[in-house]
Amino acid sequence: MKITKEIFPQFIEDADPKASGPVSINSYDKNLEHFYSSDMIGFIKASSVSSFKKTRTGLKYVISADKYINRKVMTHETVMNQLVKQKNEKPVDMHVRIDVWTQDTLRIRYGLSVVKEEEIKLPPEQRMLIKDKPDKIRFSVAEDDKNIFLKTKKILITIEKSTAILTVLDSKGEFITKQARYCIMPADSTGMAIGNDGRTTSSFDSFEIASKEQIYGLGERFDHVARKGAVTDFWNKDAIGTSSRRTYVNVPFIVSTAKYGIFLNSSAKTQWDIATKEASTLSFGTAEPVMDYFIITGKSMSEVIFNYCSLTGFSPVPPIWSFGLWMSRNSYMNWDIVFDVANNIRKNNIPCDVLHLDTAWFKDDWNCDLRFSKERFPDPKENISKLNNMGFKISAWQYNFIPPREDNVNYVEAKEKGYLALDKDNNIFRHTNDLPGSWKNDAIIDFSNPEACRWYADQIKDVIRTGISAIKTDFGEGIPEEAKYMNISGSRFHNLYSLAYNCVIFNACKEVSGDNIVWARSGTAGSQRYPLHWGGDSQCTFEGLQGTLRGALSIGLSGFIFYSHDIGGFIGRPTPELYIRWAQMGLFSSHSRCHGGGNTNSREPWSFGEEANRIFKKFADLRYSLLPYIVTEANYCAKNAVPMMKAMVLEAEDDINTYSIEDQYMFGRSILVAPVLESMEKTKKRKVYLPKGIWFDYWTKRRIKSQGSWIEVAVDIYTIPIFIKNGSILAYKKDNAINTEESIFPIEKIESYGKDAEYTITDGKTEYKIQVKDGKISCKDDKYIERLSWK
DSSP: OOOOTTTOTTOOOOOOGGGTOSOBOSOOSSSSHHHHHSBSEEEEEEEEEEEEEEOSSEEEEEEEEEEEEEEEEEETTEEEEEEEEOTTOOOEEEEEEEEEEETTEEEEEEESSOOOOOOOOSOGGGSSOOOOSOOOOOOEEEEOSSEEEEEOSSEEEEEETTTOOEEEEETTOOEEEEBOOOOSOTTTOOOSEEEEOSSOEEEEEEEEOOTTOOEEEEEOOSSOSSOTTOOOOOSOOOOOSSSSSOOSBEEEEEEETTSEEEEEOOOSOEEEEESSSSTTEEEEEESSSSEEEEEEEOSSHHHHHHHHHHHHOOOOOOOGGGGSEEEOOBTOOSHHHHHHHHHHHHHTTOOOOEEEEOTTSSSSTTOOSSOOOTTTSOSHHHHHHHHHHTTOEEEEEEESEEOOOTTOHHHHHHHHHTOBOBOTTSSBOOOOSSSOOSSTTOEEBOTTSHHHHHHHHHHHHHHHHTTOOEEEEEOOSOOOTTSBOSSSOHHHHHHHHHHHHHHHHHHHHHHHHOOOOOEEOOBOTTGGGSOOEEOOOOBSSHHHHHHHHHHHHHHHTTTOOOEEOEETOSBSOOOHHHHHHHHHHHTTSSSEEEOOBSTTOOOOGGGGOHHHHHHHHHHHHHHHHTHHHHHHHHHHHHHHTOOSEEEHHHHSTTOGGGTTOOSOEEETTTEEEOOOOSOTTTOSEEEEEEOSEEEEETTTOOEEEESSEEEEEEOOSSOOOEEEETTEEEEEOOSSOSSOTTOOOSBOEEEEESSSEEEEEESSSOEEEEEEETTEEEESOSTTBSOOOOO
């Protein structure tokens, strides 16, 4: 029905700009909110299809689009915005291109001119999209009086001629999703539109959301895992804690319980409104004149995430030693402290593989010149070799800035060779002094400059050659858009910078060591190709612990397989109880690192008392015993794009009870972990949801048959609720290991949960198959097994 003033008195039909004054932009910030809320911004909106033609890779069509003005209007005391059609203005052409990328994935692009391939100057490994050409797919295009049809083996697209509305169905004709119709309130839904605010041209689209549908993804979200109704800050930032909308990792990808996903192929300013402005609408926009996104379908949410990773890349598996314990603080100030920690770890019989040197291994703390201090860290090769002989790998910190000091050789060289970001006057970029703050004068390495990338990579390789096994790629998220970079605009590079930065260092390390690892903080789409990421600077509170788990689950729903966090939290000093609870979750994460802020603010377990040390050792020993399971699951998860810390919605996708669970998770395919996220003062029992099926209490071996129900578990400080799925096999290494020995073999013990089970243990090279039939175990051979027992 056409909206008129007669049936809706609040509807405004006059859009004469002269009658309303000049355009005002109320909030030109790090998103596109002003397009929705400012007065007198122009929009061009899709109206009807005027022509179409089949292409070699899909379909092109032209839409007749009408011109609108976004007007701020008032009815009684209510101020709102309406899109008002401009009178006496001729329609313009909107050009749409749909390419069949795979049997279940479509790429949709549109703008006000014919859509052409964009020239991208960054190398392929620094781009979000790595599958930049469609498969050769057989598809058909047809039409009738009302619709245009595009069909592959797995999906059917219909485009209604009279409205240009696009609908996605599966091969059987079952509904998947549909573009939302235009709402008169642009703050509710713009629909398919191009907007211009007088400074930039931006593109928008909207899709319907069903009432029981839930949406996930968008990267590392500390506020909520489920995104429906949650406002999203989509601009990489120093999160400074793990309980706000700020995040280090924004990923322009969502996945729906309706078994589709949308990947917005843009690193520019982006806005996501998922039932936040209009309850039944998912809207998104980007500060680009051409909209470019993929609709991804699949038989399951897991398959949708897999198909997304087919576009942006899969994660390789980090080395076995990285799945051991990492010990760190900010910072160990000299070799004496490092060796003291190493000796105490061995004295306390705590298994550990990695010691980390944070910000202080240079001449001065934070003076990142990639050169060991001659006074505090002399003879690095010799001392690293000694630590290697004690069973420790060494990790080293750096960041993407260079302090502007003339005694920093990297700063002097980078300045001379033009490797740094510049301001509008071609001077080295500096933040203004309008606000108080820190690190405002640090120079920024321009990783869009190929020569700067090679220069920095060569220095990282030299660091690795001293015996360092991994590099921590700290920061990378706070990159100013107003700075000038060699091969990309600042507005496009801000979120993308993290990908280029981690790519350079990851590849440099791998070239020397052969290992797939960095310890990264910032990221975006495609960053999963360069594992692994950790959750940044969490606050030392139970709220910080809760937000850390939300970040882990949401980033896992965004294509990231491996994730870690600072056991104990970073900002502040954890109580012994918080430290224990964080360790219990952290040692059931893909990677485990103790870390905290302050060179005397230790995170070694003995510094929190005898009880904390004992409980920590119990869980660390269990982790090391479970190494065959952990590494096997790491290989499975990387191959199948399944996060190692898997949200319950991926375990039981059709169970609506799992949609809002954000305090428990599957650790691999078999182990359900329900960490205790509140103090004992607040909780003596823990509710745990068991999806339909048979589960076993890990500690008591009690068998529980669930119809998909909540159970209540009494909690104490010594354990957390852990359940094993029926049909699982857990394989163990020997107890009392001091490190991983970089191997998952030999297997010492096997536990079978249920009378029938099958499991293939692998380290990525060797496979070892175990079967249990009617309670009897059989193995291909026993050369990898020392002693067998099973439950």
